[in-house]
Amino acid sequence: DTEVTQTPKHLVMGMTNKKSLKCEQHMGHRAMYWYKQKAKKPPELMFVYSYEKLSINESVPSRFSPECPNSSLLNLHLHALQPEDSALYLCASSARQGTGELFFGEGSRLTVL
């Protein structure tokens, strides 16, 4: 069983909807990540939070809005998405001063109609 939990597993939304993806970890990790993965491609980094502060934003469009309410939770708020945003969204965590070893959740499969 993964120690990073993502909800929902599947999400279908229209281009005018507002929805959120949620991620939770209880490993005491202080860095949390959002990745986007298209079919047959590697994960692409979107955002990194370190100690609940946004550390990296890989020039992600503003229709994606991350939030880190506390050290265990990470949200990704979605608004006015495009069909090309359909993908698997993966949450991951790592030890802050670690080796870069990532612990992934099972992902949220997003379909934008």
Add this chain to the structure above:
Amino acid sequence: AQSVTQLDSQVPVFEEAPVELRCNYSSSVSVYLFWYVQYPNQGLQLLLKYLSGSTLVESINGFEAEFNKSQTSFHLRKPSVHISDTAEYFCAVSEHTGGFKTIFGAGTRLFVKA
């Protein structure tokens, strides 16, 4: 800047045959190296990692990888594959600087045939 090259996009192999998935990296500093596996409709799972010490690392399910600094490679091997090993395998590298960026290779699809 660091980069990772996985030389094979797909590797078909018969069950119980050996397999090697190739990975080369480029970096100007010391790196940590990883292999992640992704089964269909799932997230990525760490398969094995090289952090320091012995250049040969092993996983609990029979995979091994060897860090070769002179050839900047970290190839993944298994002497006898099972149908259940069918998955996407990603080689990844992160730098010793302690930053947050893990760079992934494009992935290799291992397809084990009966």
